Amino acid sequence: MRAWLRDTAGGLSATYWYLWTGLLINKVGGFAVLFLSLYLTSQRGAGTAQAGLIVGTYGIGGLLGTLAGGVLTDRWGRRRTLLVSHFATVAALALLAFTTPLPAIAALCALLGIAQSMAAPAFVAAIIDVTPAEKRSRAFNLQFWALNLGLAGASLLAGLLAQWSYQGLFLIDAACTLATGVLIAWKVPETLRPAMFSPTPSAFSTASTDPPASFSSASDGTPAGTRKPATSPGGLGTVLTDRIFLVFVGLTLIQALIYTQASTIVPLAMHADGLSPSAYGAVVALGGALIVVGQLFIPRLIDGRRKARVLALALLLNGAGFAALAIADHLALYLTAAVIWTLGSMLAAPPNAEINSELAPLALRGRYQAVFFLTFPAASFLAPSLGGAGLQYLGNAHWLVIGALGAAAAALHLMAGPPRERRVAAIRSETSATANVA
Structure with a gap:
């Protein structure tokens, strides 16, 4: 121990x-x-x-x-x-x-x-x-x-x-x-550090010349998102034109939209199935207990594995957990589904934060974190708005749509992984060079 x-x-x-x-x-x-x-x-x-x-x-x-x-x-x-x-x-x-x-x-x-x-x-x-x-x-x-x-x-x-x-x-x-x-x-x-205050044009400060998909190399062989721009905005403009980072933020938003179903739409579904508020409390308590007890063991499961694959598995589990609610009508099924989607959340947390840190240039770490963290209040607004309509008009098929969304996000993570890895390698090289100069 x-x-x-x-x-x-x-x-x-x-x-x-x-x-x-x-x-x-x-x-x-x-x-x-x-x-x-x-x-x-x-x-x-x-x-x-x-x-x-x-x-x-x-x-x-x-x-x-x-x-x-x-x-x-x-x-x-x-x-x-x-x-x-x-x-x-x-x-x-x-x-x-x-x-x-x-x-x-x-x-x-x-x-x-x-x-x-x-x-x-x-x-x-x-x-x-x-x-x-x-x-x-x-x-x-x-x-x-x-x-x-x-x-x-x-x-x-x-x-x-x-x-x-x-x-x-x-x-x-x-x-x-x-x-x-x-x-x-x-x-x-x-x-x-003082050196962080003066962002300079770099290989990762913007991605305005990247192809729209942000998943492939440029026509000249330069990895997408790593080409040096003519100018660098040096502020939020840099973040908002960084396509590789924005693709990652978009996928994180999808994950947040899926997971926020647990606190916004699941209680409505449980009420419609005739389950009491205490039953929903049991679902919430189980998820919290799993994280508190099991999260410390997650690094041993994912260390050394490619982050894109870990995130793809996490999104599949998130989606599968909620998709299972299409047939749930008893508390036991809801608890089983909660275990599945919570495991997905546990797997996703470390690589999400790590990728977010790796994609941020030294001088703009705060701004990059800010844009990343906007996904969570956005999901808190969008999940109940869209999810409520989905549950009302689609019924149990709403949960199958959520499962399909998780599967799609998993596939996109696998596609986005190689460009992200090239971007991270470029940032590490430049950070190392800056440190050596300092």
């Missing part, structure tokens, strides 16, 4: 572990948003529709904050962005605890969304900065595990605290966020 723990967690820097600890503290205490809609309806007199609109301002703030966090991560640095994010979150949570007018609560929810989401690009960029490429799969696997362990703890504590005091719920959340901010201020140095 000791040897397994050493293999799983060893070789990562102290800075990484301080970041990891802060993330875990933050997620365990991050329960205010989980009960925000219930707080609004039961304590502030908001109607269901009104509560939905107010909670929606948090999501809008999250979109803005993710982009802002990516830009600031590259311009200010990782540490300063993390500190501003955490301390602004503390202020927003404390104000929410004592604010009663609904318009003011809506404004604070938007501020909270901005402040909390700013941290995600900075966290990931800092982890990339301090973790060698060969250890990033392990680092991101542990990060994913901490996220889910923290969310499981938050879900448990939130129910207990809500019975005691909603005001206390906001204040304890603020205290946990403050603890993370203090830990970062005390122990986490700035990981952004």
Whole structure:
């Protein structure tokens, strides 16, 4: 057991572990948003529709904050962005605890969304900065595990605290966020090197000359996406013209759309089958338990394997798990399907994060993380919108469409793998050359 723990967690820097600890503290205490809609309806007199609109301002703030966090991560640095994010979150949570007018609560929810989401690009960029490429799969696997362990703890504590005091719920959340901010201020140095501030035209800064499919070599034999452009935007424009990266983001969005069915459409399907809310709770609990118990073993299964193949298998499992719901009408079948789609999610987490880190140029890591992280709020909006219509008009065939989507995304990952690998090799060569010059 000791040897397994050493293999799983060893070789990562102290800075990484301080970041990891802060993330875990933050997620365990991050329960205010989980009960925000219930707080609004039961304590502030908001109607269901009104509560939905107010909670929606948090999501809008999250979109803005993710982009802002990516830009600031590259311009200010990782540490300063993390500190501003955490301390602004503390202020927003404390104000929410004592604010009663609904318009003011809506404004604070938007501020909270901005402040909390700013941290995600900075966290990931800092982890990339301090973790060698060969250890990033392990680092991101542990990060994913901490996220889910923290969310499981938050879900448990939130129910207990809500019975005691909603005001206390906001204040304890603020205290946990403050603890993370203090830990970062005390122990986490700035990981952004000065050389990263001045992006120069490079072999991977844009892909405007790539063929539209982004899966083949250029006509002159240069791998798609690795040709040197005449100019480099050096900002979000670079990210938004990087076709190989955008193909990867698009496939991640498909994966997120599939997996978000579990929290948006599955409960509707279970209700239609006559199953109780507690049955859905059992499905959620099983998925969380699998991740907490099994995620640490995933690196041994996927180390040394090509990431495109791992992601293809993950998407197949995601799709197969939801496709099985076409014949599910009892809790046992739902639980079996949940095991399948959760295994797919567990397999996908490390290579997704690792590829995201590998495709980001040094000077633009924050912006690349921001665009990548936009897939999750986008999926949170699209999955219920499209999935609800699919379930209503297609019935159980909706789940077969989800399965086919998973299979298609798996095939696209296999096609996109070789160009991604060539891009990563080009970035590593240039990064190595920059390091040698420095």
